[in-house]
Amino acid sequence: MTESVQLLGADPLHWPGWSQGSAVAIHPAVGMVPLDGAQWVVEAHMGPLSDKRERLRQLEGRGVQAVLTSSVMATLAAQNTWIRGNMHLVGFDPLLMAAAGRTQTVVGATDDDIAWLSSTWPDRTFIGAADAVGLVFTREILPIINEAVDFVARGLNPKDIDVAMKLGLRYPKGPWEWAETFGWSSVYWGLAALEDMFGPRFRPHPWIRQKVGSALGD
């Protein structure tokens, strides 16, 4: 039985979603830290893929056996090419975890992995999804935020947009509230990855690009 989980690379805004309802201690850290005997490591970074690639290689170099790795920006298949094959990777959706979704999507999970995940987060169910950028939730929620941003850029009040979506369609949170739950950096990088994979319909709105200070060549 895993007694603790080391959470690496997640935006601190996401940490509460990881701890909510978890049966074991979650130890978050922004950078690479001593693993303190954690049997499972989570790599939840949403940012430049070069950072993630480096971190996975470091973890493999330290002899980590298994990593729950964010697979909304790069497929699990791609991530497996980054390492030497001595580490078991299971993909997941970090925004869905941050949202404490009751049904989580995972990629490449064995029955044992599912059993571990279910015992670690007993209030969540873990179901398999195909190995695709964005998985389900991230691919749904980020373009909704992107659409809302376009209205803000045209002068609408973000709070009005949130009120409208909650009252009009009973969304649990407005797009702005979702964005601030995830952090604008995660919103940007998630959209950029979706754009890279599926085309310009996911292009991050210029307002978001300005917000996170993205520039040509990033």
Added chain:
Amino acid sequence: MDVLIIGAGTMGSGIAQTLVVAGHRAYLTDPDGTALGRAQERIRTNLVREQERGRLVEPVDSLMTRLDTTRELLANPVDWVIEAAPEQASLKQKIFHDLDRHYPPSVWLASNTSSIAISHLASQANRYPNRLGGLHFFNPVPRMALVEVVPGLDTSADFVTAAHQLIESLGKTGITVPDRPGFLVNRVARPYYLEALRMVDEGVASLESVDRVMQGAGFPMGPFRVIDLVGVDVNYAVTQSVYTETHGDERYRPHPWQEQLVLRGYLGKKSGRGFYQYD
């Protein structure tokens, strides 16, 4: 206030019900007499149910005295006319052309369109286009608290003020939104449906899984359940309208799978089959 509602369908009767409950007088009109009769019955049934649940104090018979039906436009001016006719631009344009001719400039004219540009409708109401704008209610009207107020190119600030006053009197929240295809809510929500259709088509997950994930994240229903509930055809028409009015913006391209269901008559819960099968 006296309000004439054009169209005795689900939206029109919902608006009429909401108006009478709020103390206004509602005149419901429709060229189809049987539709008017059905609407009256639906409103009475809904009011009785609301009363049984303790949500209404005023007796139903008393409430119903504030509801009238008519086959023609009223001769005397009302305070507001709210059009809730089928979502066809040419039909709505004709209605507003006639209303503009029929009523003096003191009568506010509003469309409950969910996706047709207000300025497009106003183009056929040239006498006083400043008194015309959008009042987009959400279904089911008596329950949903939001109304989008949509000023077109010519709509006056006074229209917007009067609209918010009317909405407030109904106990609802009005948000002023730009006259863009889909307005605010339907525009922002398009990816919820379209990406779901695309990802299932691509084999990322089953439609049941997509619904389960989104519901598990707090949405009241997954995208496929929502589409089935509102009508596969209705949802498709909104997407098609936004796509057309944005001159083919790829983000809003309708999905062929949904089109197939519409063509086959699998329109959702109302037809017994949509993305899901219903008994």
